[in-house]
Amino acid sequence: xxxxxxKAFAFDFIDxxxxxxxxxxxxxxxxxxxxxxxxxxxxxxxxxxxxACFTVHRGISGFPTGFCATWGSGSPVVAVxxxxxxxxxxxxxxxxxxxxxxxxxxxxxxxxxxxxGAVMIxxxxxxxxxxxxxxxxxxxxxxxAPAEEQLISRPYFVRDGWFDDVDVALTPHVGHQxxxxxxxxxxxxxxxxxxxxxxxxHAGTAPWKGRDALDAVILMDVGMAEYREHMxxxxxxxxxxxxxxxxxxxxxxxxxxxxxxxxxxxxLAMQVxxxxxxxxxxxxxxxxxxxxxxxxxxxxxxxxNQTLAELVQAEYEGxxxxxxxxxxxxxxxxxxxxxxxxxxxxxxSTLKVKGPAAQKTAGNDAGDVSWKVxxxxxxxxxxxxxxxxxxxxxxxxxxxxxxxxxxxxGAKVLAASIIECFxxxxxxxxxxxxxxxEIEDTAYFSMLPxxxxxxLELNRAMMERYRPLMRPHYxxxxxxxx
Ligand SMILES: [Zn+2]
Numbered sequence: 001x002x003x004x005x006x007k008a009f010a011f012d013f014i015d016x017x018x019x020x021x022x023x024x025x026x027x028x029x030x031x032x033x034x035x036x037x038x039x040x041x042x043x044x045x046x047x048x049x050x051x052a053c054f055t056v057h058r059g060i061s062g063f064p065t066g067f068c069a070t071w072g073s074g075s076p077v078v079a080v081x082x083x084x085x086x087x088x089x090x091x092x093x094x095x096x097x098x099x100x101x102x103x104x105x106x107x108x109x110x111x112x113x114x115x116x117g118a119v120m121i122x123x124x125x126x127x128x129x130x131x132x133x134x135x136x137x138x139x140x141x142x143x144x145a146p147a148e149e150q151l152i153s154r155p156y157f158v159r160d161g162w163f164d165d166v167d168v169a170l171t172p173h174v175g176h177q178x179x180x181x182x183x184x185x186x187x188x189x190x191x192x193x194x195x196x197x198x199x200x201x202h203a204g205t206a207p208w209k210g211r212d213a214l215d216a217v218i219l220m221d222v223g224m225a226e227y228r229e230h231m232x233x234x235x236x237x238x239x240x241x242x243x244x245x246x247x248x249x250x251x252x253x254x255x256x257x258x259x260x261x262x263x264x265x266x267x268l269a270m271q272v273x274x275x276x277x278x279x280x281x282x283x284x285x286x287x288x289x290x291x292x293x294x295x296x297x298x299x300x301x302x303x304x305n306q307t308l309a310e311l312v313q314a315e316y317e318g319x320x321x322x323x324x325x326x327x328x329x330x331x332x333x334x335x336x337x338x339x340x341x342x343x344x345x346x347x348x349s350t351l352k353v354k355g356p357a358a359q360k361t362a363g364n365d366a367g368d369v370s371w372k373v374x375x376x377x378x379x380x381x382x383x384x385x386x387x388x389x390x391x392x393x394x395x396x397x398x399x400x401x402x403x404x405x406x407x408x409x410g411a412k413v414l415a416a417s418i419i420e421c422f423x424x425x426x427x428x429x430x431x432x433x434x435x436x437x438e439i440e441d442t443a444y445f446s447m448l449p450x451x452x453x454x455x456l457e458l459n460r461a462m463m464e465r466y467r468p469l470m471r472p473h474y475x476x477x478x479x480x481x482x
Pocket of ligand 1: 111113148173
């Protein structure tokens with residue numbers, strides 16, 4: 001298939017730099033940094049953007065590991081954004097079809113956000129090179145979005161105006177085949193920590209003198225469990241108890257529980273949250289304690305714009321699925337067998353979009369961007385079909401040739417989509433028009449309180465504990481694009 005000259009140039013850039021893109025992918029894999037602690041990862045990504053003459057703003061919206069890098073001027077303004085955080089407890093050796101940690105107990109990539117970072121940087125550098133070569137007009141903005149796994153950063157970016165001048169946005173995400181969707185793709189989530197406060201007492205000799213904060217957490221849990229029966233089918237909630245006291249002989253004066261409230265719309269997630277606050281009030285009343293709520297983040301459901309989805313689909317249909325070797329397919333089959341899922345190897349097809357997406361109960365902090373401007377979430381094939389994310393098996397392929405081929409292919413799709421917006425401003429105007437029709441009378445508002453600040457301490461202790469053990473596994477070589 002013959003590609004327009006600007007895209008062929010970008011593809012050539014990507015193919016020429018394929019080894020460097022793989023190296024970037026693998027560097028981030030071994031950094032395996034948790035959300036808000038992605039210092040090595042964001043450092044490397046911004047360094048590469050700076051070397052390519054992007055203007056880099058680090059620390060946007062108060063996120064030390066967030067950034068916005070800009071190239072070009074004027075309109076259209078095309079934004080790309082993605083996450084690059086890892087998960088706890090998922091250190092996994094690359095290319096081994098069984099659960100073997102690199103560092104026991106350490107964080108690890110077990111979804112493929114390392115691949116997201118590599119795709120975004122490679123595509124941005126390739127698209128920028130094509131902009132320079134062919135004099136394409138417009139502004140390319142590259143956003144680094146910390147702590148997606150805790151749904152943190154992009155609602156802050158949108159609240160603080162970083163997307164005010166953006167026309168369209170594209171976000172790459174790892175998957176097992178090239179795909180895209182439109183309509184409501186994911187759910188709204190509100191993340192909030194409820195902390196109850198009481199008074200200590202000797203648990204054995206004078207428990208009547210204490211006011212037990214842990215009791216309040218437990219009673220809130222009971223209340224929420226009863227409430228679950230009356231939720232609408234598109235509402236959900238989950239929690240972990242993050243602090244339950246220190247020793248059994250001391251009545252806990254402080255206890256906390258971290259909740260996620262989910263809904264198919266922002267309004268429904270908000271309803272669950274408001275009800276939870278009432279239940280917490282009841283628990284506090286019953287235990288003679290008080291409580292406060294720290295709203296960590298609140299994200300709108302990710303939606304996809306149809307015009308952009310069609311644009312992206314045309315790009316990946318032109319490229320097709322990567323050619324997998326027999327060895328790559330064998331690794332996929334061995335892993336699928338070991339994980340107890342359907343054994344069918346790697347995907348040789350691309351996703352055909354036949355209508356609006358089926359909405360998932362998962363969320364992503366990119367949701368707010370997708371209600372602010374037309375957006376496409378672009379899936380690329382760097383992981384293995386049927387393996388569920390956040391399981392050790394989902395970490396196996398992420399620094400192998402499977403991930404590398406997927407990242408190169410994903411970077412081409414993203415670069416071509418960016419370039420299409422610059423060489424064909426009409427498609428940008430059309431995306432904006434269909435976006436307005438799609439969201440109808442929904443008025444986007446930030447669910448974050450205006451004074452809410454990013455949680456800088458999030459994951460810090462765990463990362464500080466494991467980083468010294470992980471550092472010896474960092475790769476020695478750093479990517480150099482040319
Ligand atoms: Zn993800």
